[in-house]
Amino acid sequence: MMRRIHDARQQIRHALLATTAVAVFTLTTNGFAAADDAKSFVDAQKPGGTVKLYSAPGEKEGVMDAPTLPLAVEGPSERGFYPVKVDGKPYWVDGMSVKVVRKAQIARCSESAGVQSAATLGAATNRCH
The missing domain is CATH 1.20.5 (Single alpha-helices involved in coiled-coils or other helix-helix interfaces)
Known part of the structure; x- marks a missing residue:
């Protein structure tokens, strides 16, 4: 039992x-x-820089510069290019000429938090004062 x-x-x-x-x-x-x-974004590699838009992945000649940055990535990359939309139209950006910010919320502020170190509580590139 x-x-x-x-x-x-x-x-x-x-x-x-x-x-x-x-x-x-x-x-x-x-x-x-x-x-x-979660969304990924593409931005210029340097502050104040531009991002060229292409009509298809792998194109040699850019169609125009992006009017605003950062741009939301709209799908998977192809041949090193990321799909984005500008004014409702699809474009591609060269992954080698942009900075990709993955799964983050881009801070919108007039003044950056400035220089930070790893010891700074909440240190991040998208942080405001």
């Missing part, structure tokens, strides 16, 4: 562990999927 109770407890314990493992795995993978949906 005691042996059956002990066996039943083991089965229940294993079932609970398996259920917990499945729940954690499901929550974790859903969290990663949601994180992958």
Whole structure:
């Protein structure tokens, strides 16, 4: 009789562990999927710089310079170019000539936070005063 109770407890314990493992795995993978949906942005490599827009990935001649920066990336890259939209029209930017800011919110402020170090609480390139 005691042996059956002990066996039943083991089965229940294993079932609970398996259920917990499945729940954690499901929550974790859903969290990663949601994180992958976050936007990436392209910006000029240097402050005040420009970003050339191309009509297709791999084009040699740019169509125009981007009127505003940063630009949201609208899909996966192709041949080193990132898809963007300007005034509702699709364009491409050369990944070698831009700075890519992944999964971040771009700070909109009139004055930068200035020089920071790793020891600065909340140090980030997109931080304002």
